[in-house]
Amino acid sequence: xxxxxxxxxxxxxxxxxxxxxxxxxxxxxxxxxxxxxxxxxxxxxxxxxxxxxxxxxxxxxxxxxxxxxxxxxxxxxxxxxxxxxxxxxxxxxxxxxxxxxxxxxxxxxxxxxxxxxxxxxxxxxxxxxxxxxxxxxxxxxxxxxxxxxxxxxxxxxxxxxxxx
Amino acid sequence: xxxxxxxxxxxxxxxxxxxxxxxxxxxxxxxxxxxxxxxxxxxxxxxxxxxxxxxxxxxxxxxxxxxxxxxxxxxxxxxxxxxxxxxxxxxxxxxxxxxxxxxxxxxxxxxxxxxxxxxxxxxxxxxxxxxxxxxxxxxxxxxxxxxxxxxxxxxxxxxxxxxxxxxxxxxxxxxxxxxxxxxxxxxxxxxxxxxxxxxxxxxxxxxxxxxxxxxxxxxxxxxxxxxxxxxxxxxxxxxxxxxxxxxxxxxxxxxxxxxxxxxxxxxxxxxxxxxxxxxxxxxxxxxxxxxxxxxxxxxxxxxxxxxxxxxxxxxxxxxxxxxxxxx
Numbered sequence: 001x002x003x004x005x006x007x008x009x010x011x012x013x014x015x016x017x018x019x020x021x022x023x024x025x026x027x028x029x030x031x032x033x034x035x036x037x038x039x040x041x042x043x044x045x046x047x048x049x050x051x052x053x054x055x056x057x058x059x060x061x062x063x064x065x066x067x068x069x070x071x072x073x074x075x076x077x078x079x080x081x082x083x084x085x086x087x088x089x090x091x092x093x094x095x096x097x098x099x100x101x102x103x104x105x106x107x108x109x110x111x112x113x114x115x116x117x118x119x120x121x122x123x124x125x126x127x128x129x130x131x132x133x134x135x136x137x138x139x140x141x142x143x144x145x146x147x148x149x150x151x152x153x154x155x156x157x158x159x160x161x162x163x164x
Numbered sequence: 165x166x167x168x169x170x171x172x173x174x175x176x177x178x179x180x181x182x183x184x185x186x187x188x189x190x191x192x193x194x195x196x197x198x199x200x201x202x203x204x205x206x207x208x209x210x211x212x213x214x215x216x217x218x219x220x221x222x223x224x225x226x227x228x229x230x231x232x233x234x235x236x237x238x239x240x241x242x243x244x245x246x247x248x249x250x251x252x253x254x255x256x257x258x259x260x261x262x263x264x265x266x267x268x269x270x271x272x273x274x275x276x277x278x279x280x281x282x283x284x285x286x287x288x289x290x291x292x293x294x295x296x297x298x299x300x301x302x303x304x305x306x307x308x309x310x311x312x313x314x315x316x317x318x319x320x321x322x323x324x325x326x327x328x329x330x331x332x333x334x335x336x337x338x339x340x341x342x343x344x345x346x347x348x349x350x351x352x353x354x355x356x357x358x359x360x361x362x363x364x365x366x367x368x369x370x371x372x373x374x375x376x377x378x379x380x381x382x383x384x385x386x387x388x389x390x391x392x393x394x395x396x397x398x399x400x401x402x403x404x405x406x407x408x409x410x411x412x413x414x415x416x417x418x419x420x421x422x423x424x425x426x427x428x429x430x431x432x433x434x435x436x437x438x439x440x441x442x443x444x445x446x447x448x449x450x451x452x453x454x455x456x457x458x459x460x461x462x463x464x465x466x467x468x469x470x471x472x473x474x475x476x477x478x479x480x481x482x483x484x485x486x487x488x489x490x491x
Contacts, residue, residue: 010473017458024457028207036215 049132051112052081052121054154057129064154066129068103072121080114081121108150113143179263182273186262193413194406195225201409201452208456235398242302242395250300251396251403254293257286258410265417266341268427268437279340280328283418287373290411291317294375294382294392297404301395309391312463313382316372319470320379324369326478327362330485331355331422340418344426354425358488361481363423365474370415370451372466374408377455384460416447 035042057065073081086106089099122130140146199214199222206213214221239247264279266272276282291314298310332338334355335346347354356363372379383391393404420426420443427436461469 020457021453024208024453027210028204028453030210032207032212033210034212036212 045134045136048134048136049117050135051115051117051133051138051148052110052130052150053133053135054108054129054150055131056154056158057127062158064105064129064151065127066105066108067127068105069126071124071126072130075120075124077118077120078114078116080111082109082111084109105151107152110148110150112138112146112148179274182263183259186259186273190258190262190406190410194409195229197409197412197448198225198228198405200449201455204449204452205456208453229402232398232402237400238395238397240302240395243300245300246296247300247395248400250293250297251400251407253296254290254407255403257289258407258414260286261411261414264340265414266344266421266426267440269433271427271437272341275339275341277337277339280332280338280343280418283340283414284325284328287411287414288317288321290373290407293407297392297396301392303395305388305390306392306394309382309384309388309394312384313375313392316375316379316381316466319467320369320372320474323365323470323474323478324373326475326482327359327365327369328418328422330359330362330478330482333482333485333489334358340421340426344421344428347425347428349425349428349430351425354423354428356423359423359481359485361477362485363419365478365481366419366423367447367450368469368474370419371454372470374411374415374451376408376412376451378458378461379466380455380460381463381466386460412448412451413444416444416451419447420444 054064054066057063059065068083068085070083073079073083083105084107086104088102088104117132119132122132138146202224203213203221214224217224217227261283263273264276264282266275294313295310298306298308298313301307331343335343337343337346351357371377375382381391382388383393385391388394393401396404417440420440424443424447425439427433427440429436429439431439
C-alpha cells in the first residue's frame, strides 16, 4: 500500500474509533437490561433450558412414555444418565406359553454434575420422553448431592401438579 | 518546643504537609476511581454495576480494600526479594509525581523548575516495577507481561516525550506552573488548539504508559491470566492497583497542565483547583470510556502504531512548532 492509501486508512480507522465511542456513550445512558437478582427475578423463565427431565407421556399422561431402550444413556457423552430397569414377568393367561418379559423404567438416575446440557439424550429419544426443564434454582452444597432420580421427580410433579 | 520548630526549614514543612495531603488523596482517589470505573463499565454494558454495599454500592471498594488487606500474602518460589520490592517500587514514586503538580495558583507541594522532567523521569520507574514483578513471579505469564510492558514503555515514551517537548519549546520552560501561566482562562487560549496533534499523541501515549486498555498488554486477562500481577495476592496486588489508578490521575494532570490550561478557567483564581480537578477527572472518565469501548490491540499493532505513526507524527509536530516559534 502506498503512503496515501495508508493515511486514508488511518483516518478511516480513527473515524471508526469515534463511532465506537459514540455507541458506548449512548449505551451508558440507556436503561439497564439486567435486574437486581435476589429482589427481582426475570419473567421469562419459560425460555430457560435447564437440566434434563422426563416429560409426562403423550400416551401415558400419568407416567412416562419411556420404553427403556437405553438410547439416552448410550448417547450421553458424559455418561451422566443411568437407566435402571425393572424386569417383570407378564402374567400370561396361557400357561402353555413362556411368560413374556416386560421391562419397566424403575429409575432414571441423572448426575447433573457431569451433564453438559448438550441435548443428545433429548434429540435421540425415540418416543420424546425427555426434555429440558425450566428448573433454574437447583443448587446443592456438595457435588455428590447434585443427582436426581428423574422418575421420582416426574411422579412428584404429577402428584403436586406443579412444574418446578 | 517553639525554638525547635525554628530550626526546621519552612520549605521542608511545606513539602511535608503537601506529602501528607497527597498520600491521603492517593488513597481516597484509588477507592473512588475503582468505584467509578466499575460503574462506568456497568452503565456502558447496561448493568447497574456495584449496588449492594452501601447506598448505590458506594462502600463496595472500601469493602474490597479491607478484603485485600486481610488476605494472606503468598509468594511463589521465585526471587522473593524482587517479588516484594516490585509493588513497593510501583507505588513509591507516586507521591513524588503528585508533589510537582500545581493544583491551583500556588497550590503545589514542590514547585520544581524542572517539574516536567521530574514527572517524566519518575513515572518511568513504573516499568522497572513491572519488570521486577514479572521476573520475581517465576511464572511464564508474568514474565511475558513484563517483557511486553518494557517494550511497550520504550516504544511509547518517545512520542510522549516528543509531544511534551513541543509544548516546552513553545513556552520555553519546564516548570509546570509557568506552563500553566502561559495559557489563558478560556478554552481557545489553551495549548490544545495550537498543538492538536501533540494533544492527541499525548492522550494515546498516556493510555499506553498507564497500561490501560486498549494497550493493557502487560496484564492482558484473556492471554496472560493477569500478566505481571498474576502471582500477587492481598496488598501486593492492591499496591499495583493503587499505582495504576494514581498514575491515571498523574498523566491526566500533566495533560491538563500542558494542553488544557491547568487550573485556569473562567471565574476567580482561588477556585482554580475546581477547574483543575474537573478537567483531570474528565480526562480520567475519557480513559475509562475508551477502556470499555475498544478491544485490546495485538502486539505488532501496538508497536506499529508507535513506530510507524506516532513517532513520525510527533517529529513533524515538533518541526512545525519549532518553525512557528522561530517565525
